[in-house]
Structure formats: structure tokens, C-alpha cells
Amino acid sequence: MTQSVVVQVGQCGNQVGCRFWDLALREHAHVNKKGLYDEALSSFFRNAVLVDMEEGVVKEILQGPLREVFDSAQLLTDVSGSGNNWAVGHMTYGSAYREQIVDKLRKAAEHCDCLQCFFLIHSMGGGTGSGLGTSVLSLLEEEFPDVCRIVTSIYPSAEDDVITSPYNSILAMRELTEHADCVLPVENQSLVDIVNKIKIMSHSAKPGSVIKRDSTVISGQGGLSGPEKPFDAMNNIVANLLLNITSEPLCPLWKYPY
Template sequence: MSNCIVIQVGQCGNQIGGRFWDMVLQEHARNNKRGIYDDALATFFRNVKTNRAGCSNVEVGDGKGRITGLRARGVMIDMEPGVIDQIRRSPLSELFGEEQQVVSNSGSGNNWAVGNCVYGPQYREEILEAVRKQAEFCPSLQSFFMLGSLGGGTGSGLGSYVCEMLYDEYPEVYRFHAPIMPSANDDVVTSPYNSILSLSKLIDTADCVLPIENEALLDIFQRVTQQTETGVQARKRRMALTDSGDAAMGGMCGVGARKTHPFDAMNNIAANLLMNMTSSMRFEGTMNVDINDIVTNLVPFPRMKFLLSSMTPLYTLTDARPPPRRLDQMFIDAFSRDCQLIRAEPKTSRYLACALIARGDVEVSDLRRNIERMSLQLKFPSWNREGWKTGLCSVPPLGQSRCLLSLANNCCIRQNLDILHSRFRKLYRRKANLHHYTAHIDVADIANSAENVRDIIAEYSSQEFK
């Protein structure tokens, strides 16, 4: 039994985190109808009705469907109270004690330097104590999952500070970071600075970085809503803490009579990445993939740690009914541009390594057959021609019979990083808005961060053209 702690930082991180906790509860409730605290639940939750961390087979709730008596293995951090206040007013508040929340009212002003250099040291002990308490409840802590954005001040600045803090304090625990990359028409004028400064820190302190682009999520949302119909699943009402039973999205973001905001659905897609990625840890399957397998198999060089993620079928609501897909077609989709969580075309670039995690009605023979077929179409380096890692989880996602997650270390990520670097250079050449940062950090630190990102782009380019 492995345990994971989710640390959600800033407005974006807490919005995605809210959707993740909502949906993962629904998933466990569907597969744990007796309401028993088991190893699957213990990955992301602890039982607050016992002082024995990791105690198994303890009845939770009435044992008839509704799961209660849990605390999330998570920490919420934000320098503005808005999103965390929404969570506090929702059913999700039962998952988080006061000791799991680090909140301020001042905000970071969309400035990485304020989040990293001001609020980082100011709140270091409070954040460290919140993480320490969660770690003490974990009998087998294996990884930290961090959620946040690159474009803002808190998610990028304080988020990268927390990642560096975990690197120092918990060097043996894997650190996964899923940063949301800003779009080209982002309304935060300083987002290029924030992105480069944050990326530089993540290159040095995270074990795996799983970038997600806002533009790619919006593309997926628009495409999926044209292809799917949504409705209430055939599930028992109130079968999870957050499940109202009559809202298409369930939980705290249940849409009711109001129109669904695209960001609600976009956050669902990002949350699904974490759920599918950890499915083999939480549920039984023919070929389980532990989280350390991902680092070991997909990061061949310590600095080249950016993983492209894609999922198929894609759906934005927990009650979506996507058109049925043949299994072989799902494998084709997983490597297509349309299913990537960043705007990229991986098939035109070199794969350093790739992992496939299938859930539901999939056989080992299906995986092997399709890997053999795709290997003829994809480019792998000569030193890693069999660079595949496969996992098979018997439990399908909510509302689907099966799904496929692809995680790939692919050289095409250099193009997305280069776009961010180009946006940075346009501002930096003119020293625009630079004085907001030099009040807290030296100009040389900014230049070094840009060079660090430039170096990783060059490293991916060298592998592409070897």
C-alpha cells in the first residue's frame, strides 16, 4: 500500500484539486459499495476514526454506500482565500482540517518573485508543518503530487518554492508536478517571466513534470462537447461525500440549472490525468504500475523529465457518454495530436520512452499487439528501441468501460518550451515590467533561469537529431 500527498497551490491548483477530490471520491464509492476503508482508499485518504495510521478494514460511514469519516492526504495553499473558501463551503470541507490549509488575504500580484521570495520564506514553517503532519499519517509515503499554474504568482512562485522545499526535506519521496502552461493570449502580462522562473526551478527540483496547456484543454472541451451527450449516470444517489446525485458533474461543481463554465470541464480533464495515472496503485490489475516505475522508466536523463500525457476516450464531465471506440482505435488516438494535453504532434518527433496504462476491459494481448503495431510507426532512439512500460488496471473510470493513458518523454516538448522562452525574450529584451521582479531578485537570477530553460530545449534537440 503506497500513499500519495496532493499539494494544490494557487487559484488554478485548488480548482483542479477540488475537481480531483470530488471525482476520486465518486470513483472509490462506485467500487467500494460496502463503505470499507481499504488499501485503495488509503492511497489518497486516511481514516479519521482511528489514531492508527494505515489501519485497514475499518468501517467508514454506514457501510451502505456513502463514504464518510475520511481526510484527504492533501494540503491547500493560496495567498488569496477565494477558491479555498469555496471548498470550505462545499461538502469537500469535510476532507480538510484547518491544519491542512495555508491561506492569506494579500495575493501575489501575478508576480513569481513575490510568491517565491516573499511568501515562500514567510510561510515556510507553516507549510512544512502542514506537510509534515500529512506525512506522519502515511505508513508508506511514496510521492507528492503538486498542482498549480505557471502563469500566475502564487502557483508559479510559491509552488516552485514548495517543490524546492520538498526536494530538501523529503529527498527520497518522488515529486510530480502538473503545471498548467499559460496560453498565448493570456491576460497576465507577466506570465512569460513567471513561466520561465518557475520552469527553471522545476527542472532542478521535480522528479517528473507533466505540463498541461490551457489552449489544449479548451480545444478538447470544444471538440468533446460536440461529440458527446451528458446525463445522470445509473448510480446510487449520494454514493460519495460530494455526490449530489442529480448534477451532471456531481459534487461541489455540480452545475444544477446554471450553464457549465468551460473551466469546470477543463479542470475535470486535468484531474482525470492524476486519477488514471494512479489507478494501478489504487486498484488491482493484471499488470500494476507503481509510481516509481514511471520515474525509473520514463526519465532516462535526470534533467529531461517532461512527460507528455494523452487520454482516450476524452470526456469532460463525470457523466459523459463518449461515442464508443474500438480498442485498436484508442491506441491510435493516444498518439494523435487531438488527445494530447498540450498542443504537440508527438508522432513527428523522437520518443525517449513511453508508458501506457489501460483501465477496464483490456487484455494483455491487446496491449502487446498494439505496441508492436505502434512501434513500427514511432521513432525511438537506438539505445532504447523497446522503451515501453505498460500497466493494466481492471477497474474502469467513471462511466466508461475502458480508457487508455499515455505518458511519453518525447522530444517535441522542446517546441512548447521554446514558445514560452520566445515570449519571455520579447519582454526581457525591453526590460518591460522587470522592475517588479528586481525588487526581490537580481537580474542575473532571471537570466540564469532563462538559460536553464534554454539548455533543456537544447538537450531535447540534441536527442531529436542524434
């Protein structure tokens, strides 16, 4: 039964979302040997909304192996970006694209048999992710007040090179406290530390090591995304978090090959 809508906003949100879809397809292929576009798979891909105020990441998704999965009606992009400024994303683009965003959210919701939750994926440090992401969150509360809003927020590390990221994060946090039902906070430096520890474990010769080098925890090998990119390992950690949350309706018997 179709019951959730995934909304990915900004560069980070769409990159993490892309890794999520890749892993979801790999999981689904493990139990669906015929490769059928069945109810379990359609419960996610028919109900996704991709938003970014730069074209780069979304265009890359449309030109990559996942291009056949998404419909152009699910996408909303601009060309200028938010300049790492929360106010531009929240106030300027939030107002300019309000009606288009609401329209796409409603169309995605109409595909659901029993809409139970929205999954919003965004970053806290960038302008579009923090600003427009939280604007979308408030729209979700306004348009679908009875539907649960689960937010995955990627927080910048202390060494973040975007000077406005603390400003963006603080303003975005206020919006999260007002409009989110559940927030899954993920911090960039922690992701780096986890990836490094996993790589050490995967190269360890000690008996009983349970993490393989091509594990879906950190690797995209065997997936749809092609060669590994710099942030793929970090994004895979977050994608696995989301996939574990949503694993029951997708394919409950599958266990990750950790």
C-alpha cells in the same frame, strides 16, 4: 497502503485539485457501495495539503460538499494574493510561510505507511502557483530528498490576459528543471481545444461515438461540485490525467464510462 501526498498550490492548483477529489470520490463510490471511509480513500484525503495566498477557492472548498473531507490542519491561506508576480510568491510568501508549509508537509507525510511520491498541482502563469508553487517544490526536495516529486504544471495560452504570465512561466520553468523528478505539462489552449472536440463528439449522432455527454472526462454532473463552472470541463481533463496515474492504489478494477 498510504503512499502519496497531494500538494495543491494557488487558485488553479486548488481548482484542479477540487475536481480531482470530486472524481476520486465518484470512482470510489462506484466500487464501495457502502460509502465506507476505507484505506483506499484515506490514502488520498488524509494526505493532502492545500495552499493559496487568497482565501477564495479554499474557502469555497470548505463551504462546499467536500468540506467534511479535509482537516483545517491541511490548509494554509492568506488574503492578499501574489499579484500575478512570481517573485512575490516565491520570495515573499515562500520565506514568510516556510516553517508552516514544512510543518504541514511533515504531518501529511507522517500519515503515510510508505511514502513514495508527492503530487504537486500548480499553474505557471499566476504569482502564487508559479512562485510559491516552485518554492514548495524546492522545500520538498530539501525535506524529502529521496521521495519522488511529480508535478502537474498548467501553462498559460498565448492569449493569456495576465501580462506577467510569460515572466512567471520562465522563472518557474527554471525551478522545475532543478527540483522536479517528473513534470506533466498541460497547456490551457490545448485544454480548450480538447474540450471543444469532446463536446462535438458527444453531440455527434454518428454510430460508434464513445463519449457520453455526462462523461467524467468533461462533466461534473452527478458529482459533488454542484452546477458546472466555466473552467470545470478543462479542469476535469487534468483531474482525469491525475486519477489515471493514481487509479491502481485507489480501485484498480474500475473503468471510466467514456
